[in-house]
Amino acid sequence: MAAELVVDGLSVARAGRRVLSDVSFALRPGDVVAVVGPNGAGKTSLLQAIVGLVRAADGHVTFDGKVLRSLSHHSAVFSYMPDDAEPPGEATVHTVIAHAERFGRPPPHLAGELKERLGVGRLAAQRAGRLSRGEKRRVALFAALCTARPVVVLDEPLATFDPLQLLEVLPVLRERAAAGTALLLSVHQMSDAEKVASQILVLDGGAVVAFGALAALRARVDRSDASLEVVVLELLRGRERDVRA
Amino acid sequence: MFARELAIVLRARVTWLQAALSALLVGHGFVLAIDVYSAGSRSAATQRLMAGEFDPLLGIVRPTLGGLYLALSLLGPLVAARALSIEKERRTFGALLLQIGAPLRLVLTKTGAALAGAALQLVAPMLLLVAWWTVGGHLGAVETAVAFVAYLLYLALVTSIGMAAAAWTETFAQAATVAILVVTASWAIDASEGFAALAWLGRALDWSVTTHLTPMERGTLLLGACLWMASVTAGALALAWVGVRIDLDRPRRIAALVLVLLVTGTASALAHRGRRGFDLTEDRRASLPGGVEEALRALPGRLAVEVYLDRDDARRRQLESDTVAKLRLARPDLDVIAPTDMRPEPAELDRDAGYGRVVVHAGGGTRETHSTSRREIVTLLFEAAGRPVPDWSQSEYPGYPFVVDGMQRTALVVIAYAAIPLTLMSAGWVLTRS
Numbered sequence: 001m002a003a004e005l006v007v008d009g010l011s012v013a014r015a016g017r018r019v020l021s022d023v024s025f026a027l028r029p030g031d032v033v034a035v036v037g038p039n040g041a042g043k044t045s046l047l048q049a050i051v052g053l054v055r056a057a058d059g060h061v062t063f064d065g066k067v068l069r070s071l072s073h074h075s076a077v078f079s080y081m082p083d084d085a086e087p088p089g090e091a092t093v094h095t096v097i098a099h100a101e102r103f104g105r106p107p108p109h110l111a112g113e114l115k116e117r118l119g120v121g122r123l124a125a126q127r128a129g130r131l132s133r134g135e136k137r138r139v140a141l142f143a144a145l146c147t148a149r150p151v152v153v154l155d156e157p158l159a160t161f162d163p164l165q166l167l168e169v170l171p172v173l174r175e176r177a178a179a180g181t182a183l184l185l186s187v188h189q190m191s192d193a194e195k196v197a198s199q200i201l202v203l204d205g206g207a208v209v210a211f212g213a214l215a216a217l218r219a220r221v222d223r224s225d226a227s228l229e230v231v232v233l234e235l236l237r238g239r240e241r242d243v244r245a
Numbered sequence: 246m247f248a249r250e251l252a253i254v255l256r257a258r259v260t261w262l263q264a265a266l267s268a269l270l271v272g273h274g275f276v277l278a279i280d281v282y283s284a285g286s287r288s289a290a291t292q293r294l295m296a297g298e299f300d301p302l303l304g305i306v307r308p309t310l311g312g313l314y315l316a317l318s319l320l321g322p323l324v325a326a327r328a329l330s331i332e333k334e335r336r337t338f339g340a341l342l343l344q345i346g347a348p349l350r351l352v353l354t355k356t357g358a359a360l361a362g363a364a365l366q367l368v369a370p371m372l373l374l375v376a377w378w379t380v381g382g383h384l385g386a387v388e389t390a391v392a393f394v395a396y397l398l399y400l401a402l403v404t405s406i407g408m409a410a411a412a413w414t415e416t417f418a419q420a421a422t423v424a425i426l427v428v429t430a431s432w433a434i435d436a437s438e439g440f441a442a443l444a445w446l447g448r449a450l451d452w453s454v455t456t457h458l459t460p461m462e463r464g465t466l467l468l469g470a471c472l473w474m475a476s477v478t479a480g481a482l483a484l485a486w487v488g489v490r491i492d493l494d495r496p497r498r499i500a501a502l503v504l505v506l507l508v509t510g511t512a513s514a515l516a517h518r519g520r521r522g523f524d525l526t527e528d529r530r531a532s533l534p535g536g537v538e539e540a541l542r543a544l545p546g547r548l549a550v551e552v553y554l555d556r557d558d559a560r561r562r563q564l565e566s567d568t569v570a571k572l573r574l575a576r577p578d579l580d581v582i583a584p585t586d587m588r589p590e591p592a593e594l595d596r597d598a599g600y601g602r603v604v605v606h607a608g609g610g611t612r613e614t615h616s617t618s619r620r621e622i623v624t625l626l627f628e629a630a631g632r633p634v635p636d637w638s639q640s641e642y643p644g645y646p647f648v649v650d651g652m653q654r655t656a657l658v659v660i661a662y663a664a665i666p667l668t669l670m671s672a673g674w675v676l677t678r679s
Contacts, residue, residue: 070492071342071343071346071490072346072347075347078343079344080343081340082339085336090253090257091252095249095252098248099249100344103344104344
């Protein structure tokens with residue numbers, strides 16, 4: 001059986017307030033799970049807790065049946081790109097690329113392919129601080145994807161790209177998943193999530209509202225041809241009604 | 246990884262700005278030093294006996310390094326703290342930690358890069374001393390190197406404190422403030438000398454950086470001072486390592502913090518026991534005459550000197566910096582006891598007839614004096630031990646009076662105030678824009 005990432009009953013408290021409650025789901029190699037939800041739903045907290053950057057108040061994360069406890073455990077499993085993080089502005093793109101290759105230990109040819117597909121190779125001589133926002137994001141994406149680690153966690157990886165750029169970036173994500181990497185990403189734009197995700201995790205108020213493939217979520221709200229945006233809105237309204245009731 | 250970290254440090258404006266500011270401070274100290282040294286040297290030209298007093302280590306090197314001490318203390322922590330804090334402010338810290346997977350490696354690599362950046366402060370004193378030597382001034386290579394070794398150790402200490410502060414705080418501003426406060430805490434301890442209100446801090450003198458730097462600035466390589474700086478540096482790095490361990494829960498982090506503080510405190514206290522020193526000055530002028538040293542080493546049992554003088558009494562300071570320092574080079578096991586330090590209030594409040602006594606113990610005998618003269622105290626040690634006083638002859642340090650004036654002075658002033666700071670600024674401008 002292929003190694004599976006299991007998030008089991010994960011809860012996180014920040015400044016005495018519970019921001020995640022009892023989140024559970026599983027991620028298999030090749031899966032692309034998009035975490036969606038309104039602002040403040042706990043998307044970033046969930047990703048940070050999974051990769052070990054925020055301590056869980058409850059629950060745990062296992063990979064291949066082993067509970068991930070220490071930094072070295074998490075480091076062996078995850079490659080992580082934080083939200084709005086930028087590559088160091090003082091370093092050249094070449095330095096950032098070399099650093100990513102050194103520590104990501106990607107399989108042969110992956111670095112070359114990613115450089116080509118994400119267009120970062122041509123930026124190599126430039127200082128990262130002088131790049132446009134989109135270019136910086138491509139470099140950061142390269143650093144996260146250029147790895148042999150089995151799970152890549154990306155916080156809002158698509159937010160800065162325009163539709164044309166997305167046409168270049170989304171296939172790269174799909175290819176990484178097809179190669180067996182499990183991708184977990186938080187996505188703000190539902191249309192972007194719909195294009196790339198094999199499974200959707202809908203989060204609201206720190207709790208899981210729904211988890212499954214788009215078809216399953218459509219079935220749940222009884223809207224067989226609805227877009228993800230409509231489905232998520234329906235799910236969130238349904239949850240609100242439940243909470244009020 | 247080092248290339249990335251080095252780029253973050255060396256392509257930051259603050260790195261070059263601190264180097265240029267430090268160069269100005271150091272340059273100012275250097276120009277004042279050559280002016281004072283030259284003024285004195287003019288008199289020495291007519292009075293040969295005065296020449297021996299002209300010691301470039303104390304007259305030129307030490308005042309020049311004085312500016313470096315100030316700059317390293319205030320500006321060094323900025324470079325060190327920024328190397329790590331910037332990752333937190335850019336939100337790349339967690340991802341970097343995960344990417345590397347080894348917190349210690351992260352801390353050490355960042356520290357190495359920060360050291361390289363802060364070490365730019367050493368450029369100015371080195372170039373200025375080369376300039377002094379080029380215009381004909383004298384420099385003892387080994388004794389000057391010892392003074393620089395002391396500052397290299399201090400540089401490592403300041404850098405590691407900056408790194409520890411950055412590891413335990415969230416922003417650069419917080420880290421810089423904490424680091425500068427910790428580094429300058431040593432100044433408060435130093436201020437306790439001669440300032441009754443801070444006399445209670447006098448017992449912490451062993452924790453002052455100056456206590457460890459001063460002997461080495463005078464060309465004496467002290468094992469204990471080197472070990473102390475190394476142990477505090479290692480302790481600060483260990484604190485930084487605990488600080489970046491975000492995978493540890495709060496109780497374990499606090500426990501690790503306390504453990505590191507305890508171990509560092511113990512190690513640095515033990516470092517003080519390493520009293521062995523090596524006089525690397527020219528003509529061994531920091532030591533007692535060779536014959537006296539040999540005879541002192543041959544004295545049986547432990548030697549002790551009891552000093553009934555307040556910590557802020559000039560006679561006590563003179564005794565410690567001269568007689569005791571020289572005696573310790575010959576006999577590292579010398580005990581110096583100051584009963585006045587045990588009193589809760591400054592001794593001048595209840596000075597009695599016994600105040601000012603210096604009691605020496607050697608070979609079972611005891612002698613007493615009110616003099617703090619080196620020769621008197623050494624003589625009494627031999628008398629107490631019932632041994633004859635050995636031959637006191639010692640090769641005289643010739644001294645190196647040297648006058649810098651006219652075009653030479655102008656050239657040195659231009660180098661100190663303009664050439665070096667501007668070169669550093671220009672190098673920084675080019676590097677940060679390339």
